[in-house]
Amino acid sequence: MSIGKEFGISVVVPAYARYDALLDAIESVTTAAIKQVEIVVVDDCSPNVILADKLPACNSAGIPVRVYRLANNSGPQSARNLGVRRARFSYVAFLDSDDKFSSEKIDFLLGYLKEGSCDIVYHPVDTPTNINAINARWYGGYLRHLPFKYLLAALNPVYTPCLTVRRNLGLGVPLMRYCEDYAYLFNISARAKAVHFVPAAMTTLSRAPGSTGGLSSALFRMRMNEFRAKRVMLRHWRFYGIGCLLISGTFGCLRILSDVLKLRYFRK
8 A cells, every 4th residue: 555645634435325424424524624624435236226326426525526436345344445545535434324523533633733743533422422532531541551452452442433544554344244343443443653632522423332233233253253263363462462462362251251241142
């Protein structure tokens, strides 16, 4: 993957049908620096509709919208990978087709990333969640001095629509349909030198995290694929490997035990 990209943010949006929600997501991307921002929509072979024929060339803020289409339905990570490859700018922000950015997010990120000292930056969602609370405690206390790798080994601390990364960090595992975002984080964090957490919530999710619907409703499959995602960690982290492996194995088993005690696998 080429490194020579001009500074700016490419907002990558994987999409599968949901035209009305997708249009709202695109409209939520706003900036005063139009020449440093673009929106890259990747149509994951939506049935009965060609999104490229329906989406505007620019959103109402004047930000260019470019659309690509996968030949076969391949899942969100394949769509994101193509979006990263086609991105014109040095940073990539991810947005799901049914979520929205706050109006100030892109301009904030452009200012925050301008110095180029940050490889990965993420923030909480605008709904109180356990993940939000864990990040606040980690970065607000003495644990902030530990590498991000340890937090990532314990659990996935990032909602993908809250994530912005340096484009040249790499791609995710395209064939994973569950926890593909977790595997992607393991892959790129192995190359990242600086990971920052910003406590301001700048993304709105269409449904509450952990609610039923979509791939995330298949909880047991997700738990099993969390372990699959952690294999990526073992390929990269030699120095941290043993400690991270112990942390990840312990927390992974505790999460499954908690699910069993709460009868979460037996709910319809």
